[in-house]
Amino acid sequence: xxxxxxxPRTPPRFSATFDPATLAEIRxxxxxxxxxxxxxxxxxxxxxxxxxxFLGASMSRYPLExxxxxxxxxxxxxxxxxxxPIHLKTPVTIAGMSxxxxxxxxxxxxxxxxxxxxxxxxxxxxxxxxxERAQSQTLVYQYLPSRYGMNPVDLRKADAIEIVIGQGAxxxxxxxxxxxxxxxxxxxxxxxxxxxxxxxxxxxxxxxxPDDLEIKIEELREITDWEKPIYVKVGASRPYYDVALxxxxxxxxxxxxxxxxxxxxxxxxxxEQVGLPILAAIxxxxxALQDLGMHRKVQLIVSxxxxxxxxxxxxxxxxxxxxxxxxxxxxxxxDNDPQWEEEYQKxxxxxxxxxxxxxxxxxxxxxxxxxxxxxRLDPVKAGRRLANFLSVMTLEAQTIxxxxxxxxxxxxxxxxxxSLTIEAAAMAGVPLAGTGWVxxxxxxx
Amino acid sequence: xxxxxxxxxxxxxxxxxxxxMLASMLCTMTGRGPxxxxxxxxxxxxxxxxxxxxxxxxxxxxxxxxxxxxVPADGVPALSIRGTHAVIEVPAAREAQVRAFLxxxxxxxxxxxxxxxxxxxxxxxxxxxxxxxFALPSMRGTHGIGHxxxxxxxxxxTAGAHPFxxxxxxxxxxxxxxxxxxxxxxxxxYQGMTFETENDSEVAAGYLxxxxxxxxxxxxxLEAGLKDLDGFFTFVVGTESGFGVLRDPIACKPAVxxxxxxxxxxxxxxxxxxxxxxxxxxxxxEPEPATVYFWERAQ
Amino acid sequence: xxxxxFDLGTTPLRELNAALHKxxxxxxxxxxxxxxxxxxxxxxVGIHAPLTVEIEGNVGYYCxxxxxxxxxxxxxxxxxGVAENMMSGFVHVKGDASQSAGATAHGGMLLIDxxxxxxxxxxxxxVDIVVKGSVGHMSAFxxxxxALIVFGDAGEALGDSLYEAKLFVRGTVKSLGADCIAKEMxxxxxxxxxxxxxxAGLAGSVDISEFKRYxxxxxxxxxxxxxxxxx
Numbered sequence: 001x002x003x004x005x006x007x008p009r010t011p012p013r014f015s016a017t018f019d020p021a022t023l024a025e026i027r028x029x030x031x032x033x034x035x036x037x038x039x040x041x042x043x044x045x046x047x048x049x050x051x052x053x054f055l056g057a058s059m060s061r062y063p064l065e066x067x068x069x070x071x072x073x074x075x076x077x078x079x080x081x082x083x084x085p086i087h088l089k090t091p092v093t094i095a096g097m098s099x100x101x102x103x104x105x106x107x108x109x110x111x112x113x114x115x116x117x118x119x120x121x122x123x124x125x126x127x128x129x130x131x132e133r134a135q136s137q138t139l140v141y142q143y144l145p146s147r148y149g150m151n152p153v154d155l156r157k158a159d160a161i162e163i164v165i166g167q168g169a170x171x172x173x174x175x176x177x178x179x180x181x182x183x184x185x186x187x188x189x190x191x192x193x194x195x196x197x198x199x200x201x202x203x204x205x206x207x208x209x210p211d212d213l214e215i216k217i218e219e220l221r222e223i224t225d226w227e228k229p230i231y232v233k234v235g236a237s238r239p240y241y242d243v244a245l246x247x248x249x250x251x252x253x254x255x256x257x258x259x260x261x262x263x264x265x266x267x268x269x270x271x272e273q274v275g276l277p278i279l280a281a282i283x284x285x286x287x288a289l290q291d292l293g294m295h296r297k298v299q300l301i302v303s304x305x306x307x308x309x310x311x312x313x314x315x316x317x318x319x320x321x322x323x324x325x326x327x328x329x330x331x332x333x334x335d336n337d338p339q340w341e342e343e344y345q346k347x348x349x350x351x352x353x354x355x356x357x358x359x360x361x362x363x364x365x366x367x368x369x370x371x372x373x374x375x376r377l378d379p380v381k382a383g384r385r386l387a388n389f390l391s392v393m394t395l396e397a398q399t400i401x402x403x404x405x406x407x408x409x410x411x412x413x414x415x416x417x418x419s420l421t422i423e424a425a426a427m428a429g430v431p432l433a434g435t436g437w438v439x440x441x442x443x444x445x
Numbered sequence: 446x447x448x449x450x451x452x453x454x455x456x457x458x459x460x461x462x463x464x465x466m467l468a469s470m471l472c473t474m475t476g477r478g479p480x481x482x483x484x485x486x487x488x489x490x491x492x493x494x495x496x497x498x499x500x501x502x503x504x505x506x507x508x509x510x511x512x513x514x515x516v517p518a519d520g521v522p523a524l525s526i527r528g529t530h531a532v533i534e535v536p537a538a539r540e541a542q543v544r545a546f547l548x549x550x551x552x553x554x555x556x557x558x559x560x561x562x563x564x565x566x567x568x569x570x571x572x573x574x575x576x577x578x579f580a581l582p583s584m585r586g587t588h589g590i591g592h593x594x595x596x597x598x599x600x601x602x603t604a605g606a607h608p609f610x611x612x613x614x615x616x617x618x619x620x621x622x623x624x625x626x627x628x629x630x631x632x633x634x635y636q637g638m639t640f641e642t643e644n645d646s647e648v649a650a651g652y653l654x655x656x657x658x659x660x661x662x663x664x665x666x667l668e669a670g671l672k673d674l675d676g677f678f679t680f681v682v683g684t685e686s687g688f689g690v691l692r693d694p695i696a697c698k699p700a701v702x703x704x705x706x707x708x709x710x711x712x713x714x715x716x717x718x719x720x721x722x723x724x725x726x727x728x729x730x731e732p733e734p735a736t737v738y739f740w741e742r743a744q
Numbered sequence: 745x746x747x748x749x750f751d752l753g754t755t756p757l758r759e760l761n762a763a764l765h766k767x768x769x770x771x772x773x774x775x776x777x778x779x780x781x782x783x784x785x786x787x788x789v790g791i792h793a794p795l796t797v798e799i800e801g802n803v804g805y806y807c808x809x810x811x812x813x814x815x816x817x818x819x820x821x822x823x824x825g826v827a828e829n830m831m832s833g834f835v836h837v838k839g840d841a842s843q844s845a846g847a848t849a850h851g852g853m854l855l856i857d858x859x860x861x862x863x864x865x866x867x868x869x870x871v872d873i874v875v876k877g878s879v880g881h882m883s884a885f886x887x888x889x890x891a892l893i894v895f896g897d898a899g900e901a902l903g904d905s906l907y908e909a910k911l912f913v914r915g916t917v918k919s920l921g922a923d924c925i926a927k928e929m930x931x932x933x934x935x936x937x938x939x940x941x942x943x944a945g946l947a948g949s950v951d952i953s954e955f956k957r958y959x960x961x962x963x964x965x966x967x968x969x970x971x972x973x974x975x
Binding site: 033034146147150151152153155156190191192193196197199201205206207212215216218219222223224225226 | 765786888965
Binding site: 696697699701714715717718719729730731733734 | 783784802804805823861899
């Protein structure tokens with residue numbers, strides 16, 4: 001008996017291919033017959049800005065003195081055709097997130113926070129709420145395939161118009177807002193019956209392709225008397241061609257959203273398996289602008305996984321004019337905050353991992369239409385938190401830029417960066433640290 | 446992504462103005478395709494002769510090339526130079542031999558099309574500049590098709606400009622974007638077809654050529670294309686005696702046609718057609734999705 | 745007699761639209777005439793006043809786009825997306841309309857004397873569309889509310905993924921789209937149809953009993969795995 005128990009045994013071993021998460025997903029699919037739908041962005045590890053480092057000044061370059069020698073941050077968007085371009089004090093904007101996906105309080109808080117630091121916020125699929133217009137000094141109005149809530153009165157109230165062709169979480173995909181979140185107010189704004197699943201189309205209903213987009217842009221300019229900048233937003237998949245075509249179609253600004261970008265409710269398979277990480281998308285996009293002689297003339301906003309001033313500085317160094325944040329802004333408002341841990345546990349998750357944004361049960365009162373939950377978010381206080389976070393991002397980016405001797409964030413260049421990994425070196429087109437090697441740099445995208 | 450125009454004359458009295466009408470239609474489509482433009486014109490032809498449309502660098506010495514192609518029996522082939530292109534006429538029996546000679550000895554010259562009546566011209570630049578460079582307004586003919594290109598996923602080059610020749614006296618222009626052209630290109634290459642560009646439209650043209658080499662009529666080849674070509678397309682196809690139109694089953698890309706006793710005309714947008722005679726009383730219609738249309742001259 | 749005439753052959757489009765935007769319910773110039781549109785895009789877009797605009801000829805894409813309150817009459821054919829996203833008012837196309845006529849329109853009336861091609865009333869959100877001819881494929885795709893009334897025939901996949909838009913077709917329907925079904929034409933529907941035709945100035949021009957009604961089966965309103973063939 002004892003002899004037998006002394007024989008070494010092979011411990012249970014999980015398959016790397018069929019790991020516990022994979023097994024759980026197969027069981028879930030078998031039980032429900034529907035793919036997993038969730039909010040938030042990619043959860044897998046991707047090559048990202050963390051893999052890049054700045055080369056601070058020392059002997060060959062001279063740094064600027066912190067706090068004394070100015071490092072400017074302002075940016076002007078929409079200088080190509082619009083009579084009234086957008087002036088931002090800092091090159092970090094708030095990405096499009098819909099009323100419907102977010103509570104009215106959350107939308108208002110985004111507007112308040114952005115306005116405090118002199119930047120813009122953006123509407124989403126579902127139209128413009130009075131709260132966000134009132135609290136946003138600069139508001140970008142999204143023009144989406146569904147046209148939910150699209151109306152010319154709000155169009156004229158907007159400061160810029162963003163034609164959404166795709167988003168990083170699901171380039172080529174439409175949307176799905178499940179019935180639980182179609183409250184009376186959301187239903188009314190979207191002309192839909194209450195409580196039904198709301199499908200958003202993946203293509204615009206009245207144009208397809210850049211040759212017809214050019215005509216659509218002309219119409220929007222005519223309606224708004226050529227005053228407002230027209231942005232075109234694409235999900236990162238073929239950025240070189242997409243950016244070139246946006247420019248040819250007449251865009252003032254191109255918004256490029258990497259696959260890390262969040263979403264209200266999308267198939268997990270889409271979030272994790274389609275699109276490019278933003279790190280890999282910026283250089284081809286900038287190359288397209290440069291090849292057309294339009295870099296800095298048609299401005300480029302990049303988004304998808306931007307979390308800090310360092311991320312912003314790196315994106316600008318790679319050639320972007322500004323960045324946009326979504327998930328980081330929600331976290332700044334209070335999303336996934338440990339103070340609600342008990343309630344997250346009841347939902348079968350934990351603070352920091354909660355992604356069932358589409359179910360409308362968000363304990364933080366942000367991704368919900370439940371009036372009791374939504375009332376938990378104080379738009380004034382949450383707006384202040386967002387403003388603080390945006391200020392920190394700006395200060396961080398300035399710190400880095402000064403260290404690199406730049407008096408404006410836009411003077412950061414790819415040559416100020418090196419990469420820690422071969423993957424990031426290839427994707428960002430900057431040399432592996434300590435070498436002059438840029439893998440794959442044979443031209444062409 | 447592009448603009449397409451096409452004009453098929455029923456009334457012989459208009460043949461002298463074909464080029465002028467086509468040029469005006471083409472220039473109207475500049476917004477849809479500012480990168481490059483091209484056109485095919487079906488003009489006069491001589492029995493037993495074939496016209497080769499050639500393209501070379503600016504200032505190329507085409508007369509010397511023609512001298513090099515002369516043989517005692519036929520003399521120097523007839524040559525007509527327009528800008529960077531030239532059309533030479535050789536006996537049909539000699540076409541294969543001439544093509545082989547050009548391929549071997551003159552790689553700097555590209556054969557962009559051949560036929561008894563078809564001539565193809567295409568170039569990078571705005572449609573107005575392209576039409577002027579080739580003196581399109583002065584051309585006469587029975588029918589023609591034209592294209593303005595906004596390049597999507599392949600380079601802005603002359604080789605990437607439309608029309609693409611699909612065979613003798615046959616050519617194709619495309620508006621849209623195919624989604625399975627890479628796989629199709631590989632399988633056609635395996636069948637022996639050759640491609641000059643990464644352009645999806647060239648694959649569509651090659652596909653039709655391949656089908657017709659297998660014995661299909663143009664109509665049958667287009668029908669088969671509905672099954673084998675994935676993505677979005679409006680095609681206009683020219684042949685020796687007529688022209689055809691095909692839209693994919695989803696039919697998002699625009700197509701407007703006008704027909705009168707004098708002509709049938711095609712435009713990506715109606716405004717391409719407004720200069721045509723009698724347009725105000727023409728029958729204006731949109732071709733149905735997944736339906737092959739064809740207009741043919743009485744022989 | 746029009747109060748103001750614009751000749752697009754000599755005046756830039758931008759000036760026409762800007763002038764139309766400045767006009768209001770109090771303006772003296774309430775009747776406008778537009779000459780030589782020549783298939784131009786974005787003619788008379790974004791008006792937000794009770795004006796009457798007569799367009800003498802064919803227009804390109806998005807004529808009367810986002811119209812509010814105005815009556816816009818096209819004496820010719822209209823290109824893609826005529827009266828797209830209209831909020832209110834009346835748009836009358838005397839000829840044919842191209843794709844996506846009345847797309848996403850929230851209100852008002854779009855009357856097309858001729859045929860409308862594919863995707864007529866796509867994503868309609870409250871507009872009433874009357875087509876005296878026929879409509880092409882995918883008409884009323886994802887239609888949310890409002891009414892599409894067709895005197896002639898409808899092409900393939902009518903009312904695919906329909907929400908609560910009401911469809912009335914007098915002629916044949918080539919095929920119905922996913923989740924769209926023929927429904928009983930009860931008295932209240934006949935009354936509704938009568939009201940809409942009266943609003944279009946067409947009361948009595950057709951026999952209401954000849955129309956069939958189509959609407960959403962509402963099977964796709966909440967996802968169920970047994971319906972996956974429809975997605």
